[in-house]
Each structure stands twice: as structure tokens, then as C-alpha cells.
Amino acid sequence: MSARSDSPPCGVEAEGLVFRYPDGRTALDGLSLRVAPGERLGIIGPSGAGKSTFLLHLNGILLPEAGVVRIGGEAVRKDNLRRIRSRVGIVFQNPDDQLFTPTVGEDVAFGPRNMGCSALETGQRVRLALSQMRLEGYEQRPVHGLSFGEKRRAALATVLAMRPRVIAFDEPFANLDPGMVEQLVALIRGLDATVILISQEILPALASVDRLAVLHRGRVEAAGPALEIARDRALLARCGIDFHVFGDVWRRVLSGSSGL
Ligand SMILES: Nc1ncnc2c1ncn2[C@@H]1O[C@H](COP(=O)(O)OP(=O)(O)OP(=O)(O)O)[C@@H](O)[C@H]1O
Ligand SMILES: [Mg+2]
Numbered sequence: 001m002s003a004r005s006d007s008p009p010c011g012v013e014a015e016g017l018v019f020r021y022p023d024g025r026t027a028l029d030g031l032s033l034r035v036a037p038g039e040r041l042g043i044i045g046p047s048g049a050g051k052s053t054f055l056l057h058l059n060g061i062l063l064p065e066a067g068v069v070r071i072g073g074e075a076v077r078k079d080n081l082r083r084i085r086s087r088v089g090i091v092f093q094n095p096d097d098q099l100f101t102p103t104v105g106e107d108v109a110f111g112p113r114n115m116g117c118s119a120l121e122t123g124q125r126v127r128l129a130l131s132q133m134r135l136e137g138y139e140q141r142p143v144h145g146l147s148f149g150e151k152r153r154a155a156l157a158t159v160l161a162m163r164p165r166v167i168a169f170d171e172p173f174a175n176l177d178p179g180m181v182e183q184l185v186a187l188i189r190g191l192d193a194t195v196i197l198i199s200q201e202i203l204p205a206l207a208s209v210d211r212l213a214v215l216h217r218g219r220v221e222a223a224g225p226a227l228e229i230a231r232d233r234a235l236l237a238r239c240g241i242d243f244h245v246f247g248d249v250w251r252r253v254l255s256g257s258s259g260l
Helices: 051-055 078-086 102-112 119-132 148-160 178-190 203-210 226-231 233-238 246-255
Strands: 012-020 024-034 040-044 066-071 088-091 166-170 194-198 213-218 219-225
Touching: 012 051, 024 051, 024 066, 024 219, 040 102, 040 203, 051 166, 051 194, 078 088, 088 148, 102 119, 102 148, 119 148, 148 166, 148 178, 178 203, 194 203, 203 226, 213 226, 213 233, 219 233, 226 233
Parallel strands: 040 194, 040 213, 088 166, 166 194
Antiparallel strands: 012 024, 012 066, 213 219
16 A cells, blocks of 8 residues: 555454453453464454454553553553554454444544644545545445445444454445455555454455464464464364355355255
8 A cells, every 4th residue: 555654553462361341251262362563363263252352452441350451562552552552553343333424535534634734634544544444435424324334334433444454344245345355455465554354254354464363252263374374273163153165165065056
């Protein structure tokens, strides 16, 4: 991507994270994970494994009961959240959690303006982020009038405009059409940032990342080169995410004997 920041991407380290929601449910149960500066890591795992909960620890929206998250070597604490949040951008699973001003343009401008960018730079960042998300001409559009897929793209644009050193995506491919998925994969591969990508959509995830971690019951069950993990059907089945069944269905459909 042409939008580059002056500072290099940051590494991310999570060590022994434990987190319980107020109702007592344990969502993270000793999660440890390292992501090198500039690396692109995918996280897969069944629904309820703790993926979104983990992401919310990266910029201190949630703080762990035990363990630590370090961004560029600096531990995330209550008293340094402003600095951490200038480095880590999170694209939430639900775009309605990300968009809060009346128009798309205002939403995308909010982050850069809040970081102290001039009006000129803010305008440039807004235009670039909107064009990266194929949202040219959407600046004045009211957020509540967007389709769900358009909202997802607007939410992505708000984070891209801040040019964070770590970008964490929570299911970014959901509700995007195939052309937009292809564009987003290319954008993610070109980002000058450390990328953490949660996705149940395995094909675009594999196309976007170098390494995969499997989360299961609040811990990292396995991590390694993406294709190695994706081929380990026993591991995937053990964790309830054997996406190879889709390949079986495709083969039946393409051979004309779908039985569907
Ligand atoms: N606000 C909450 N209050 C209580 N429990 C919660 C809350 N949010 C999540 N949980 C629970 O914590 C666990 C982990 O949830 P989380 O949302 O992190 O899973 P996930 O891996 O992101 O799942 P999905 O793939 O469905 O998005 C689940 O058991 C979930 O029910
Ligand atoms: Mg989730």
C-alpha cells in the first residue's frame, strides 16, 4: 500500500493470558502467542474459542486477569492505552461497534484528526482509505443507510486511515463479495504493518497470511506455517474446524454428482 508510516511495524507477544467475563465464563485460559514485527498471522478456531476476546486484549479494551500483552516490547497497561492505541488498530467483528458518527467521511476522518493530523493530511488519508475500500463518493453517505458489506468496508477504512503499526482484523471477509475479498487479500498482503487476522473463511485467510494459529478453548492448540496447519486434518477435526469438508462438497458439485 502506498500509505506508509515512519515507524516500523511492532511485534506482538501474549504470555499466559487468562480472562473471565463477569458472568464467570473463562474465555482465555493461558493463551500465549508471538507475532514478529511485520509478520502476517492468521487465527482460526471454532466459534466461542476466544478469538475476539484475544483481539480485544491487543489494545487494552479488555485487560487480562493474569498474563501480559506486549506491543513492540511495551506491556499494555491501564496507564499507557493512548500510546498503545496509536500503534494498534482493531477492525471489530461487528461494524456497528466501529462506526459512530453520522457520515462515512466523518467516521474515517475521526481517527487521523484525533491523532493530530492537519486538515490537509486528514483529507488525504480519508480519500486513500475510502478508495482502498472501493468507497469513493461515499464521504457524505449516512452510515445507517449502508448495506452490511458496505459498513464492513467503512469500518476497515476507519482503521486504515490511522495507519497503525499493528492491524488486527476480526472476520474481515464476512459479507464481502468475491471481488472485494480479492482486493482485501491484496491490500492485507501489501500492508506495511504487523497483521493479525481472525477468519473462519479459510481460503482468503490462507491467501493473506504466512502463519496460522489454531485457538481452542481459550488456548493456542497449534501454530505454524499456514499450509502445514491447514493440511493437518486431524488437528482441525479435533478442534471442530475441519474445513476440508468444503473441498469434498466442491468436488461433488463440479463433477455433477453433488447429491445436494
Ligand atoms: N460479553 C460477554 N459476556 C459473557 N461471555 C462472553 C462475552 N463475550 C464472549 N463471551 C464468551 O467468551 C467465550 C469466547 O468468546 P469470543 O467472542 O471470544 O469467541 P470467538 O472465538 O470470537 O467466537 P466467534 O467465532 O463466534 O466470533 C465464549 O464462550 C463466549 O460465549
Ligand atoms: Mg468472534
